[in-house]
Amino acid sequence: MTTARRTNVSAVGVFLAVLFAMTALLSLATGAFRIPLGDLLRIIVDGPARDTVDSIAHDVFWQVRLPRVVLAVVVGASLAVAGVLMQGIFRNPLAEPATVGVSAGAAVGAVLAIIVGLNQLPLGVQVAAFLGGTLSTALVYVLSRTDGKTEVVTLILTGIAINAFAGAVIGFAVFVADDDEIRSVTFWSLGTLGLATWKAVGVVIPLAIVGLVASVGFSRVLDTLALGDRSASHLGIKVERVRLQAIAVVGLLASSAVAATGMIAFVGLLVPHIMRLVLGPRHRHLLWTSAVLGASVTLLADLAARTLLSPAELPLGVVTALIGAPFFLLLLRSTRRSQGGWA
Amino acid sequence: MSTSLSARNVRVVRNGAVLLDDVSLEARAGELVAVLGPNGAGKSTLLGAIAGDFPLSSGAVEINGRSLADYAPRELARSRAVLPQQITISFPFTVREIVAMGRGPWLDDNDDERIAAALQRMDVVTLANRTYQTLSVGEQARVSMARVLAQDTPLLLLDEPTAVLDIGQQERFLAIARSLVDEGRAVVAVLHDLNVAMRYATNVVVLHEGRCVASGTPQTVLTPALLSNVYHQKIQVTTTADGRAVILPEHH
Numbered sequence: 183m184t185t186a187r188r189t190n191v192s193a194v195g196v197f198l199a200v201l202f203a204m205t206a207l208l209s210l211a212t213g214a215f216r217i218p219l220g221d222l223l224r225i226i227v228d229g230p231a232r233d234t235v236d237s238i239a240h241d242v243f244w245q246v247r248l249p250r251v252v253l254a255v256v257v258g259a260s261l262a263v264a265g266v267l268m269q270g271i272f273r274n275p276l277a278e279p280a281t282v283g284v285s286a287g288a289a290v291g292a293v294l295a296i297i298v299g300l301n302q303l304p305l306g307v308q309v310a311a312f313l314g315g316t317l318s319t320a321l322v323y324v325l326s327r328t329d330g331k332t333e334v335v336t337l338i339l340t341g342i343a344i345n346a347f348a349g350a351v352i353g354f355a356v357f358v359a360d361d362d363e364i365r366s367v368t369f370w371s372l373g374t375l376g377l378a379t380w381k382a383v384g385v386v387i388p389l390a391i392v393g394l395v396a397s398v399g400f401s402r403v404l405d406t407l408a409l410g411d412r413s414a415s416h417l418g419i420k421v422e423r424v425r426l427q428a429i430a431v432v433g434l435l436a437s438s439a440v441a442a443t444g445m446i447a448f449v450g451l452l453v454p455h456i457m458r459l460v461l462g463p464r465h466r467h468l469l470w471t472s473a474v475l476g477a478s479v480t481l482l483a484d485l486a487a488r489t490l491l492s493p494a495e496l497p498l499g500v501v502t503a504l505i506g507a508p509f510f511l512l513l514l515r516s517t518r519r520s521q522g523g524w525a
Numbered sequence: 526m527s528t529s530l531s532a533r534n535v536r537v538v539r540n541g542a543v544l545l546d547d548v549s550l551e552a553r554a555g556e557l558v559a560v561l562g563p564n565g566a567g568k569s570t571l572l573g574a575i576a577g578d579f580p581l582s583s584g585a586v587e588i589n590g591r592s593l594a595d596y597a598p599r600e601l602a603r604s605r606a607v608l609p610q611q612i613t614i615s616f617p618f619t620v621r622e623i624v625a626m627g628r629g630p631w632l633d634d635n636d637d638e639r640i641a642a643a644l645q646r647m648d649v650v651t652l653a654n655r656t657y658q659t660l661s662v663g664e665q666a667r668v669s670m671a672r673v674l675a676q677d678t679p680l681l682l683l684d685e686p687t688a689v690l691d692i693g694q695q696e697r698f699l700a701i702a703r704s705l706v707d708e709g710r711a712v713v714a715v716l717h718d719l720n721v722a723m724r725y726a727t728n729v730v731v732l733h734e735g736r737c738v739a740s741g742t743p744q745t746v747l748t749p750a751l752l753s754n755v756y757h758q759k760i761q762v763t764t765t766a767d768g769r770a771v772i773l774p775e776h777h
Contacts, residue, residue: 186617186619186654186655186656188619273615273616274615275616402629405618405622405626406626406629408614408615408616408618409612409614409623409626409672410609410612410613410614410615412578412607412609413607413609413612415578415598416576416602416606416607417602417626417627417629417630417676418598418599418600418601418602418603418629418630419598419629420598458616458617462617462618462619462622463616463617463618464618464622
């Protein structure tokens with residue numbers, strides 16, 4: 183008798199909370215300028231206005247580390263939750279903002295803005311990235327629908343086409359760009375948290391919070407969608423309307439994340455996978471645990487990006503893909519074995 | 526729990542092909558209505574039309590005297606449940622979780638009790654913690670039916686519910702269907718097995734090439750002449766020693 187393996191939710195919650203706290207503290211303490219843990223805690227207790235430790239450590243913490251950590255948390259959580267939503271609404275574990283081309287669309291927006299010179303404007307690139315992401319979300323939705331239904335295979339193929347197109351646009355941009363612009367374009371297409379400022383954080387946080395809160399409302403409906411569109415509609419769910427709403431939320435989460443940090447690969451794909459293996463597929467738990475794990479994973483990846491080749495900084499997307507791709511292949515194999523593969 | 530279903534002069538045209546033309550069907554509380562006919566006759570299309578899956582080209586479907594279009598989705602989901610022919614479930618949900626999805630239109634204090642009763646009735650209690658994907662086809666069919674039962678509706682629409690069951694499971698399933706009818710529910714089922722229809726159906730509707738060629742009690746409708754004509758196969762109806770009618774293809 184093969185009973186489904188499920189880990190207790192409370193245990194997972196405690197583990198994730200500890201993991202998150204530790205990675206956050208480690209990220210705040212570690213870097214080109216090291217802050218000892220004792221000093222770190224005193225700086226936090228002192229608050230931004232007071233300084234009883236060391237003025238450099240104080241400034242590094244409040245102006246460099248903390249906004250960077252906050253941004254990593256918000257972006258990581260957003261990407262992971264966007265992945266959960268997308269996989270749920272399209273009933274496919276391969277759907278995520280990157281595979282269907284939403285992230286690439288946002289990156290194209292950013293890259294075009296850099297080439298045109300919009301990066302001179304405050305937040306010009308971020309706004310362009312957000313528009314690019316939203317536009318490609320709408321495009322994916324429209325193109326992958328036939329007869330009022332969205333077919334998963336069409337969706338994935340549409341994503342391949344959009345990704346190829348985006349790759350070409352970014353390639354062309356690199357071709358015509360000067361050296362400065364190329365550096366900037368590279369960071370957008372590979373992702374970085376190095377641009378984290380309180381201003382950037384202030385723009386992303388409200389969008390992310392709206393998206394994250396909205397996602398909670400989809401949990402039961404996403405469970406039921408696993409039965410297929412037809413059975414879900416027999417249970418009283420307005421399938422296409424829900425799908426449209428959820429895609430809007432995905433567009434919001436993914437576009438704002440990419441707008442703040444560029445493309446960060448694999449978080450949206452991998453994190454929901456891991457949580458589904460641990461907890462099972464119920465979205466009520468999948469959503470918040472993925473948010474916490476997504477935040478922790480992004481923090482860890484960023485820590486690696488800025489310390490492995492210090493003082494040089496690796497693009498974050500390079501780190502997540504280097505670790506994420508092999509790990510994902512392993513996951514694919516074990517998922518196939520334990521769940522009998524996907525239709 | 527009184528319920529009535531009435532489909533009148535239903536016509537369904539898709540991509541220029543007439544799938545159903547002028548088909549009518551009635552089902553009241555306490556009735557099991559079987560939809561029969563050869564492959565491609567339009568049985569599943571009729572069930573889909575009754576379920577409200579797509580708009581009709583013409584005709585009307587009413588539940589309790591109200592057109593389907595006048596129902597809010599949730600209200601309709603409390604009025605009728607649908608068992609599709611086959612279900613693939615995209616994530617590794619457990620049997621209990623899947624049956625619990627049937628409570629979606631309700632979400633009330635009765636949920637736990639109804640889920641337990643549905644698991645019990647379909648004899649899948651011991652499978653409750655297994656994932657759907659690891660079950661045999663017959664087990665999956667019973668789990669899907671348990672989900673439909675958890676929805677606790679006065680009208681049930683079942684598309685070939687016994688197709689993948691062995692003869693023992695089939696008999697147990699039909700006993701359950703009969704008990705549902707005895708509780709005052711109405712059941713409309715697409716069936717392939719004519720003998721099953723003969724023994725269990727209150728009324729049958731026979732479709733052929735998208736049209737209704739006969740309807741009424743199985744004893745009056747399922748005649749050798751009609752069946753031989755519809756199935757393009759000489760068919761005889763004989764009576765067993767204990768007086769039951771049995772439908773058999775004739776030898777060549």
